[in-house]
Amino acid sequence: MSGPSKYTPKSAFARWxxxxxxxxxxxxxxxxxxxxxxxxxxxxxxxMILSFMLVAxxxxxxxxxxxxxxxxxxxxxxxxxxxxxxxxxxxxRYAHANGASMFFLAxxxxxxxxxxxxxxxxxxxxxxxLGVVIFLAMMxxxxxxxxxxxxxxxxxxxxxxxxxxxxxxxxxxxVREWLIGGYSVDNPTLNRxxxxxxxxxxxxxxxxxxxxxxxxxxxQNNPAGVEVKDEAKDTVPFTPYATMKDxxxxxxxxxxxxxxxxxxxxxxxxPDNYIEANPLVTPPHIVPEWYFLPFYAILRAIPNxxxxxxxLFLSIAIAAMLPWLDRSKVKSGSHRPLFRKFYWVFVAVCxxxxxxxxxxxEGVYLWSARILAFYYFLHYVIVLPFxxxxxxxxxxxxxxxxxxxxxxxxxxx
Amino acid sequence: xxxxxxxxxxxxxxxxxxxxLAFACPSFAGDTPKHExxxxxxxxxxxxxFGRYDKAQLRRGFKVYKEVCATCHSIxxxxxxxxxxxxxxxxxxxxxxxxxxxxxxxxxxxDSGEYYERPGRPSDRFPSPFANEQAARTALGGSYPPDxxxxxxARGYSRGFPWFLLDALPGLSYxxxxxxxxVSLMEGYADPPxxxxxxxxxxxxxxMPGRRIGMPPPLVDGVVTYDDGSPQTIDQYAKDVxxxxxxxxxxxxxxRKRIGLGVLSFLIVFAAMLYFVKRKIWSNVAH
Numbered sequence: 001m002s003g004p005s006k007y008t009p010k011s012a013f014a015r016w017x018x019x020x021x022x023x024x025x026x027x028x029x030x031x032x033x034x035x036x037x038x039x040x041x042x043x044x045x046x047x048m049i050l051s052f053m054l055v056a057x058x059x060x061x062x063x064x065x066x067x068x069x070x071x072x073x074x075x076x077x078x079x080x081x082x083x084x085x086x087x088x089x090x091x092x093r094y095a096h097a098n099g100a101s102m103f104f105l106a107x108x109x110x111x112x113x114x115x116x117x118x119x120x121x122x123x124x125x126x127x128x129x130l131g132v133v134i135f136l137a138m139m140x141x142x143x144x145x146x147x148x149x150x151x152x153x154x155x156x157x158x159x160x161x162x163x164x165x166x167x168x169x170x171x172x173x174x175v176r177e178w179l180i181g182g183y184s185v186d187n188p189t190l191n192r193x194x195x196x197x198x199x200x201x202x203x204x205x206x207x208x209x210x211x212x213x214x215x216x217x218x219x220q221n222n223p224a225g226v227e228v229k230d231e232a233k234d235t236v237p238f239t240p241y242a243t244m245k246d247x248x249x250x251x252x253x254x255x256x257x258x259x260x261x262x263x264x265x266x267x268x269x270x271p272d273n274y275i276e277a278n279p280l281v282t283p284p285h286i287v288p289e290w291y292f293l294p295f296y297a298i299l300r301a302i303p304n305x306x307x308x309x310x311x312l313f314l315s316i317a318i319a320a321m322l323p324w325l326d327r328s329k330v331k332s333g334s335h336r337p338l339f340r341k342f343y344w345v346f347v348a349v350c351x352x353x354x355x356x357x358x359x360x361x362e363g364v365y366l367w368s369a370r371i372l373a374f375y376y377f378l379h380y381v382i383v384l385p386f387x388x389x390x391x392x393x394x395x396x397x398x399x400x401x402x403x404x405x406x407x408x409x410x411x412x413x
Numbered sequence: 414x415x416x417x418x419x420x421x422x423x424x425x426x427x428x429x430x431x432x433x434l435a436f437a438c439p440s441f442a443g444d445t446p447k448h449e450x451x452x453x454x455x456x457x458x459x460x461x462x463f464g465r466y467d468k469a470q471l472r473r474g475f476k477v478y479k480e481v482c483a484t485c486h487s488i489x490x491x492x493x494x495x496x497x498x499x500x501x502x503x504x505x506x507x508x509x510x511x512x513x514x515x516x517x518x519x520x521x522x523x524d525s526g527e528y529y530e531r532p533g534r535p536s537d538r539f540p541s542p543f544a545n546e547q548a549a550r551t552a553l554g555g556s557y558p559p560d561x562x563x564x565x566x567a568r569g570y571s572r573g574f575p576w577f578l579l580d581a582l583p584g585l586s587y588x589x590x591x592x593x594x595x596v597s598l599m600e601g602y603a604d605p606p607x608x609x610x611x612x613x614x615x616x617x618x619x620x621m622p623g624r625r626i627g628m629p630p631p632l633v634d635g636v637v638t639y640d641d642g643s644p645q646t647i648d649q650y651a652k653d654v655x656x657x658x659x660x661x662x663x664x665x666x667x668x669r670k671r672i673g674l675g676v677l678s679f680l681i682v683f684a685a686m687l688y689f690v691k692r693k694i695w696s697n698v699a700h
Contacts, residue, residue, distance in 0.1 A: 038700040080490050080563065083665070090665040091672065236698055244691040251684030258680055260581075262673025263462060264588055266566060267581045271591065274567035274662070275559075284622070355574070404699050 006033040030216055035235035036242045037222035037400050039407075043113040044220065045249025046106050052250055053103040054208065058201050060096040061145075068148065070194035072187035075150035076276040094265035095257075100142050101268045102257045104291035107135060115322070116343055118331035119221040125323040127214040130207055132320040137204045139292070139316075144197035146289055150190060151273030156286045158185045158193070164299075167306040184279065224403035225332025226396060234400035285360060293357030294350050300361040301373040311373065318380045325380055328388040335394040339387050346379045450619040452570055452597035455652060457589050459659060462674065465667045466660055471502040473639055474657025477650050480637050482561065485553060485628075487541035490562035491661050494535040500667035501660055509535050516540055554614040556627030565591040565655065565662040591662070592655040594620065599651040602630040 007025035009015040014024055067086050069078035082089040111131070114120060120128035143161060147154045162180050166172040181188030219228055228234045236242070260267065268290055272283050288296050298315050302308035318325075333340050349372050356372065359365040397403035458467040475496065478488070493513040496504045504512070513533035518540060521528030533540075541560075543549035549557050559567075569590035572580060580587040598620045605617035615625045632647045639645055643653075660666070 038698060077490065083663075084490065084495070090663075090669050094669075236700075240694050241698065244687065244694050248684060248687040248691045251680065251687045255677065255680045255684055258673065258676045259583065262669055262676060263583070264581050264586050265669075266588065271567050271569035274563045 005029050030212075030238075031243075032237065032239040034216060034238040034242075035219070035228065035231050036238050037220055037224075037228060037234060038236050039222050039224055039400055039404050040220065040242070040245070041223055042245070042249055043109065044222075045246045046110040046113065047215075048246035049106045049250050049253050050103070050110060051208065053099060053106055054201065054205060057096065057099050057103060058205075060092050060099060061198070061201070063092055064096055065194075065198060068194075070148070070191050072150065072190050072277070075148065075190060079149045091261070094261045098257065098260040098265060098268065100145060101289070101291065102253070102260065103138065104142065106253065107138060108291070111135065111319075112347060114221075115346075116333040117221055117223060118225055118326070118328070118333065120322045121326070121331050122323065123218050124214075124221060127211060127218060128323060129320050130211040130214060132316070134204055134207050134211060135319075136316060137200055137207065141197060141200040141204065142289065142291065144193045144200065147190065147193045148197060149273060150277045152275045152277060152281070152283050153270045153273040153286070155185060155277035155279065156283055157288055158189060160286055161288075162189075164305075164309045164312070167309045169306070186279075221331065222400060223332060223334060224397050224400055225330065225335065226398070226400060226403065229399045230401070287358055290354065290358075293355075294353035295357070297353040297357035297369045298373045298376065300357075301366065301369040311377075315373075315376060318377070321380070322384075326384040326388055328391065328393070330393040330396055332396075335396050336387070336391060337394060338391045342379065342383050342387065346376075346383075349375050349379070449570075449622060449624060450597070450601070452590070452593045452620055454587075454593055455589075455596055457592060457656065457659075459656070459666055460589050461586065462583065462670065464670065466500060467656065468501075468503055469641055469643075470653050470656045471660050472504070473641065473643060473649075474653035474655070474660075475502050476639070477632075477637050477654040478561070478657055481631050481650075482654065483539075483542060485542055485549070485558040486561045487543070487558075488539050488561045488661060489541055490538065490560075492536060492538045493533060495664060497535070498664065501664060502657075506535075513537060554627070556614075558628065561658055561661065563662040565595065565658040567591070567662075568594045570594055589659075592659050595655045595658065596651045598626075599630075599632055599654075600647060 005022070005025040005028070007018075007028035009018045009024065018024055064082065067078065067082050067089065069075055079093065082093050086092070114128065114131070143157070147158045158180070162176055162185065165179060166176040168175055177183060180186075181192060270287060287293075295312055295315055299308045299312040302311050328336065328339070330336055333343055353369065353372050353376065356365050356369040361369070397406060457464065458470065459465060478486075493509050493516075496502050496512065497506055497509040513535050516533035516537070516539070517530045518533045518537050519528060520531050523529055543552065546557050570593075571577065572587075572590075579585045598618060601618045601620040603617055603619065605611055609617060609624070611617060611625055615627060616629060617624060618626045632650045634647055635645045637645065637650060639649075643649055663669075
């Protein structure tokens with residue numbers, strides 16, 4: 001995208017438009033001529049999959065909002081009305097609820113791909129930080145959306161999460177009351193959560209705009225972790241190469257999404273959320289959606305509420321510091337034998353924390369969560385800086401073309 | 414209701430690791446210490462990819478609901494007209510109309526400002542047996558029977574690790590936790606063990622959280638007369654009414670699965686075609 005445009009307007013209208021608003025050359029340079037490294041694997045299709053999921057969530061969400069009633073005594077019934085009497089309502093609601101899960105699944109793959117191949121390193125630090133901000137906004141949106149059906153888990157999740165703010169010294173209680181619009185979660189909470197749930201996806205869309213902009217300035221990282229040296233040898237044009245590869249990646253992903261939506265739509269949900277919210281009955285176990293479980297485990301691992309909340313916040317914020325915690329000159333995990341091992345341990349720790357987040361915070365579960373939470377931070381602040389200093393890395397190919405040649409340069413596969 | 418199979422964390426990490434980012438669903442994973450029996454698994458016509466409701470079973474189940482459960486349990490999100498919709502018990506329009514007219518519905522105010530009762534119409538929802546929660550509790554010795562509209566989805570149990578992971582997979586998918594729980598519960602009434610002291614008005618049922626329940630055993634062999642020759646047993650009643658409750662909770666399940674098959678078939682073929690186009694395009698590039 002940097003440099004002069006490769007676009008030549010062919011029609012009179014295109015020339016007219018181009019002189020006034022160069023949107024055609026912008027689109028052409030960004031999505032047609034844009035050079036993409038030849039050696040990208042399918043993990044690089046998740047950016048496009050994520051863009052699709054955002055659009056799918058907005059499309060289904062806008063229609064659902066036309067039938068939903070954000071009022072505490074009517075919300076639960078209005079969701080059931082969508083399931084029963086709105087044309088295609090069952091499909092829309094299940095597509096939206098499972099769409100959130102698929103969105104997070106894709107985001108986690110995208111993030112862990114970036115961690116493995118060192119996509120956060122110079123010059124992509126800002127690109128990475130924007131990604132962390134998007135992830136935070138996604139978490140907020142997912143949480144707000146989960147409250148809207150006003151089932152038992154909705155209500156109690158809202159209560160537990162907003163309660164976290166009361167841990168802030170001195171002003172905590174005031175902040176919490178300001179956030180939920182009263183002394184306890186109630187109709188004002190539901191109203192504002194609905195407004196914010198509708199607003200945030202558009203904020204996410206704007207940050208994704210910045211994220212893609214930054215990406216198109218630095219260019220994509222790639223499995224070899226070396227920068228593009230010779231555009232002709234190292235890259236292919238985005239269209240048709242990346243476009244078609246992304247299209248296939250998305251197609252395969254949609255098979256999974258459709259399976260979840262049509263055949264196991266309540267698998268990722270909790271039965272208690274089909275019980276209408278009742279402030280007088282606390283469910284025996286309040287469990288968040290699966291995509292929050294690792295963070296929930298970290299929160300509960302710490303006996304002090306304020307410190308737990310700080311750990312929860314840090315567990316996400318620390319990811320933004322990755323470019324400065326991992327200063328290894330070698331980007332890709334493919335050339336870092338020791339890093340590779342620790343990387344998979346880290347992935348296992350995150351999955352383990354997710355499992356423990358769904359268990360009662362007691363006994364062996366609690367202690368396991370404490371050990372894993374401790375290791376989670378250890379990975380960032382000790383393991384990565386240590387590896388950067390002492391790891392003996394493998395030789396890095398001179399260029400992407402060399403990396404492809406070394407691999408045998410399969411023209412099929 | 415939810416029980417946990419104790420497994421070592423180590424094993425969980427190793428397997429969780431193997432399944433890596435497999436959209437794990439620990440929200441179903443066990444959270445409660447083992448207090449209750451694990452429900453049995455039953456055969457359901459609506460389970461699996463090709464599963465559909467059994468119309469005759471839904472009709473029998475409705476009869477059980479109407480003659481037994483409806484005494485105490487409301488089903489307020491269900492309208493009479495729903496019973497005539499495709500993918501349900503599919504009563505004829507006349508049957509639905511006659512059924513609706515057999516109920517008295519409160520309406521009003523009329524032109525003179527008074528509330529009155531009139532015969533039901535197909536568009537009405539089922540009237541509730543009690544005016545409110547307090548009235549129900551007073552009449553039933555403190556118990557409040559839950560509304561049954563979405564009950565089959567509001568109940569479940571955890572299969573624990575690693576089984577819950579298998580429950581999502583094609584061919585193995587298991588989504589009938591709720592109905593299995595309800596059948597097990599209704600068949601599970603038993604005499605309490607010697608050491609168990611039950612408060613008056615409570616019954617022993619090992620499937621209920623806390624192993625006790627305020628509902629007296631609702632079903633007795635022969636209490637509902639079937640006219641299609643099906644056995645008039647507790648077992649049959651429990652399964653039929655559970656199937657009916659599943660339909661009430663998910664009235665468009667048949668359509669959803671039918672559409673899903675079309676969508677999934679299309680997407681698989683479409684993705685395969687995209688793959689071959691992609692392969693052709695990349696065939697002249699070393700990558």
